[in-house]
Amino acid sequence: MRIVLVGPPGAGKGTQAAFLAGNLSVPHISTGDLFRANISQGTELGKQAKAYMDAGNLVPDEVTIGMAKDRMEQPDAEHGFLLDGFPRNVAQAKALDAMLQSADMKLDAVLDLEVPEDEVVKRIAGRRICRNDSAHVFHVTYSAPKQEGVCDVCGGELYQRDDDSEETVRTRLEVYHTQTEPIIDHYRAQGLVVTISALGKVDEVTERAMAALRGENAA
Template identity: 60%
Template sequence: MRLVLVGPPGAGKGTQAEFIADRFTIPKISTGDIFRANVSGGTELGKLAKQYMDAGDLVPDKVTIAMVRDRLGEPDAAAGFLLDGFPRNVAQAYELDSILGDLGTSLDVVLELQVDNEEVVRRLSGRRTCRKCGHIWHVEYDSTQADGVCDKCGGELYQRDDDQAETVRHRLDVYAEQTSPLIEFYTNRSQLVVVDAIGTVEDVTERAIRVLT
């Protein structure tokens, strides 16, 4: 399966991506994760991306697209993949077509996770990420994480710089202006399926798997 997840920051894309990718035995490719790995690794790509990420803006298309082209060309993506966080605008969507066309394939489905703004703000303000294994937690919804330790691996939990209230507001504007037009784009191509992403993580996973199988 070749799948894209779309939805506002905080919708639960990263959380669901883990479960959905497992279920279909496909690699999860998260552009946000790749950028963050490059920032903490101090690569040239990381240095460039950091300023945009800190501001809550999109990293320029040219760099992002080159990165995704490389990643989709890797052998483990040949039999399918789940993209989390890409495409993020219509130009990237056209580029994805072109990348997949060059690889002799195409996209199967785009899954939209739908949540209201109030819930998005609640989810982002409590989001904690494990430095070691990358698992995503929430301080209220996963109350056992209040001690700042990852239940899966014992790693340290941290709050992303771009989850500060002011940056969150800007990222939501960026989503509304640049990313949400993808909904109409993929609806017009009859590739969009929508899932109500309010409810427990397990409920949302179940709904997602149901519409995908």
């Protein structure tokens, strides 16, 4: 299957993408991984992306599109893939349409993970990270440490990252609504959008998504 995964920050796209790709036996292709791989390998596209990023600028669509095209042409993606973070806007969606059409391929579905905005803010703004080891992550509501502000694992100080503040989260949501959300209408016009609730336990959301992709009732 060829699937695009879309949803606001905090919807759990990365987590769901990994589980869904495993269940569907297709590669999980994320924009973040594309950037890291191209930059670490020193590809021409990676050099271009790094130059923009080092200057504090957004990577242009054509660079991101080029990276995605190269990745989707790899042998492991021949029979399907799950795209996470690409396309990010309508221009990228149209470029993806053209890429697939030229290869005589098509998307099977665009899976839209739906989460209320207040829940997104609660999920992200409640995260606390250990200063000693960023792999130690807690949440003030869902997985609170035994002692407030102290890591259960190593005793390090827990803190809130600047980009996890409520103000920053709401800014990220506004960017999502303005830039990315319009691709849902773009794909809805093609009859590809399947919307599911991303509330609940991780495995519940995964099963809901798999059922929706099978064309079953995903309620």
